[in-house]
Amino acid sequence: MRIRFPNPRAERDGTALVIVMWIALGLVSIALYFGNSCALELKAADNRVAAVEAEHALDGAARYAMYVLTNTDQPGVLPDPVTYLRESVPVGEARFWFVGRDTRSSQPAPEKAFFGLVDECSKLNLNTATLAMLTNLPRMSPELAAAIIDWRDTDSNVTDGGAEDDTYARLNPPYHCKNAPFDSVEELRFVAGADMDVLFGEDTNLNGVLDANENDGQSTLPLDNRDGRLDPGILEYLTVYSAQPTTLPDGTAMVNVGGANALQSVASLLGDRLGTDRSNQILRNLGGGGGGGGGGGGGNTTTFRSVLEFYIRSQMTANEFSQIETNLVATAAAQPGQTATANSPVNVNTASEAVLTCIPGIGLDYASQVVQFRQANSDRLNTVAWVSEILPRANAIQAGPYLTGRSYQFTADVVATGHLGRGYRRARYVIDISGKTARIVARRDLSHLGWALGREARDQQRLLLTQNQR
Secondary structure: OOOOOOOOHHHHHHHHHHHHHHHHHHHHHHHHHHHHHHHHHHHHHHHHHHHHHHHHHHHHHHHHHHHHHOOOOOOOOOOHHHHHHOOOOEEEOOEEEEEEEOOOOOOOOOOOOEEEEHHHOOOOOOOOOOOHHHHOOOOHHHHHHHHHHHHOOOOOOOOOOOOOHHHOOOOOOOOOOOOOOOOOOOOOOOOOOOOOHHEEEEEOOOOOOOOOHOOOOOOOOOOOOOOOOOEOOOOEEEEEEEOOOOOOOOOOOOEOOOOOOOHHHHHHHHHHHHOOOHHHHHHHHHHOOOOOOOOOOOOOOOOOOOOHHHHHOOOOHHHHHHHHHHEEOOOOOOOOOOOOOOOEEEOOOOOHHHHHHHOOOHHHHHHHHHHHHHOHHHHOOOOOOHHHOOOOOHHHEEEEEEEOOOOOOOEEEEEEEOOOHHEEEEEEEEEEOOOOOEEEEEEEEOHOOOOOOOHHHHHHHHHHHHHOOO
């Protein structure tokens, strides 16, 4: 029998092979790790580029909105959405949308986003709306309305059901009641009783669309009633930016029909636009004596609480009124027991039915009729005169101080994405056009509220990504 001794060289070769295999495995693992890391870094860089594209698209959209608002045939009127770009507008490889509200329909499609600019004057102004007006808003409680009044007034007296320093001192952390006007609608978060359900309602991303999570009961937040209708919170109906100018864009003072010597002030304007004879006739209707159009009315102290009241009492035609309305303003000081509202009235041509319900003289009795007339007669909304055809004379005069047909502050709620639908960004710009040039008076980032373009736009973005991956 032959005895075989182990071959040291073969054992060394086997050990070397094992070591080489382990080293190769390690190198492959390292290569895979760094390759995957590079791929992630590349994707992150690509997403960052998309985000930068989206940010630039936001600013471009804001500039475009300012251009649209200042280059319109009817200054002070919300531009018709069909006259400007508003949906999936390309800016290089990025795109932007204006998230808007459909003021032309009383029952917009709940799951379909509407795109366009938003009229800030279609809302109640937090700093001038009366207690009764605030109380009539959906989801608003009498206690919260009173707390809003206490937050903005300058005294420490507690409105019935309201809240002053004593209430806020018991909070953790404690703070003082502001006792000064609201600087933003978001400031409501500090007011006693303004919880998230009241502020946002079912519209948690403030886009005016009934998204899937807002119509699934208690499955996901918010807790909704799953009725197929969007029930927004009070943020939908409030603003702090609405204001009527007292001068024309060129700096010329508007004619104040609410101040002393109103007839004397308006006589010259009437004479220039309508002629001396017609001017004198109108002045007599208003309580003046006429007198040549240049100074008719003499020392007559007749004043008017609103431009609408001036129109009603003048008995002029709607066409005649349209020739002078843009030159008129009513800024009389508040009478005892009344609130001055001339500087922040609601635009009756764009306000929702919920907001119109809050207006004295309109209320629940006439809000729906106003909206229906507006929808059926879109060609007659160039002045506020048409309101007198819907409301009884006394109601129209009562509502007048709270209404206007012109707006000078608009919101561009802009959503933007970079290339391939990445880099989602959203910002809300408030644009004021009351001066010689348009200016942005507020900007707020809303990206944290999540997707705001509705289901159709999301499906389009997914299709775009799928096509690119192929």
